[in-house]
Amino acid sequence: MADKLKKFRESTFGKILTAVLYLIMLALVMIFFTGEGLFIYEAF
Secondary structure (H helix, E strand, C coil): CHHHHHHHHHCHHHHHHHHHHHHHHHHHHHHHECCCCCEHHHCC
16 A cells, blocks of 8 residues: 555656645645734634
8 A cells, every 4th residue: 555655646646636735735724824823713
C-alpha cells in the first residue's frame, strides 16, 4: 500500500492533486482566520 501511494505521489497527477489540496487548505485558513490572532470558531 505504501509503495502504491509513493508511486502515485511521484506521478504528475499526484503532484497536481497534492498542490490542489494544499491550495484548498490555504484558502480555508485564509477564509476562517480573522487577522486578529483568532480563528472564527474561537470568537464564539
